[in-house]
Amino acid sequence: MSKEKEKLAVETLSLTKSYNGKAAVNHLSMQVRQGAIYGFIGRNGAGKSTTLKMLCGLAKPTEGEIRLFGKPAEDSYMARRLGCLIESTGLYPNMTARQNMMMKAKCMGLTDEKSVDRALASTGLSDTGSKKARYFSMGMKQRLGIGLALLGNPDLLILDEPINGLDPEGTREVRELLLALSQEGKTLIISSHILGELSKVATHYGIIKEGNLVEQIDRETLEGNCRDYFQIEVDDSKRALPLILEHAPQMQAEVMDDKIIRLYDLKDGAWLNHLLIENRVQVYSSGFHHMDLEEYFLNRMDNLAEGRKGGEEHV
């Protein structure tokens, strides 16, 4: 038990934050392994930023507890092991990128200016010179925010939407940077709406909905759940489905709308096409698909919504 705990970089116990009596984060208990890249996803207003703010000490939990590397978050030494970027980058608009970095370095008590230059270089801001931060483009500000979070070589990085506003090249650079940091053994918590990008790096996921953590899942399990499926588009799914089930009764099928059907655990699609055409069902398209994180996420949200609706009807 205690050994298991040592391996956790972040653990929250029943973490709650209420604004005006309404819970923005509701009894959230999450566990982030050391060395993980934890993708934190949820809709707008789900409570991602609020959770991350509490982890960074910017918001006081209404209830619950936060443990960082097995120690209470109030431990002031812990704060130095943590680098964060929450929502928009916090900076002095009238200072240059380097001066902003120097400010943070002084704030931490770092004396080595090389660490500043290193952070600038790794975020591609070395040649912004005397340009003041207020004239930075959105992507440059974002990079500066990541650079500020990297300063002091923290063991845990908390990044709230770090790739917002970055160009494709910048996105790739940040992705490579994140992977490199992860390889150094750092733990990363990243929230993002760009799920395709997130799925390229994340090793674990936490899905939050209306303040509740609805699922924590690692990459392997997710891949398992994201099954391959065979999708056919026909002129009338009501006619096609009975035909298919007649020939393959144990097949798992899902009717998406009156034209599209998804079939799981199908190895070969040729006989199916043949069958449908023989029975004069028009097939517009057919093919194998792989469910990606985005589809999984949307699916999960829909299922939850339906589940709840069902529950309400029973009451």
Next chain:
Amino acid sequence: MFNLLCMDLYRIKRSKFAYVCFGCLLGVIFLSYLMVWLMATPKGQETALKLGMLPLNELEEGRALLAEADVLAMFRESGMDGGMYSLTFGVAVALLVCGDYQGGFMKNIMSLHRQRQVYIGSKLMAAGILNFLYLTLGFAFNMLMNQLFRHMVPASDWRATLFYLGWAWVLTTGFAALIILLCVLSRSTTIGVLGAVFGSSGLIVMLLHSITSQFHLGGWVEYTIYYNLTYGPSAYASVGDLRGVAVGLAFLALYSAASVVAVRKRDI
């Protein structure tokens, strides 16, 4: 706390506001020397007459101005007593504190320093240092002006000068604590600057005083920062002359404690 102080000093050094405010102080000192020169010295009066700035019948009165003045009195007249110093220094403090909130750099500070009282401590120290520099350099400039205007007034006793600068420093640092409190509460540069304007000019103190003295309850005014700064003694004579220091320290403690509570209570 000292890390944060280093950070604040780094920013003050590279900011514009600290120099602009200091420039304003020097400008005021220069102007008041110019005015006294025009009104009270024979040469200056000649010029003033030519410019039509001075009516003939006020020449004698003007000369009387200089009779009791010395360098310290000039320094007090040129801004300290009128609240001009508190105003410019208060504005500098407001800009120093609110700058942290404006661009959101506060997030970086507070995620590193979970013990938030450290923030108030560092800001107080930074304000104290800025205050010390403004007062001493301002006084040095004041002496320089006296040289420039051909020793218009005699030098002041150095013990009196040190005594005055000492208690004025305590009182104005107490005033800085008030500005810090306002900024931490409102997180708005506008409110901080307005606080400096109304606080330094004594407007609020005088308004409240005029209301309360209707009921013969105006005695409290002698225990305000504004009153003590304006009417405090220029030389040490008795223990009673230390009232300014006591009042300054009391307000410093009060406003600092309130700031600590405010900054700990609210989320960033």
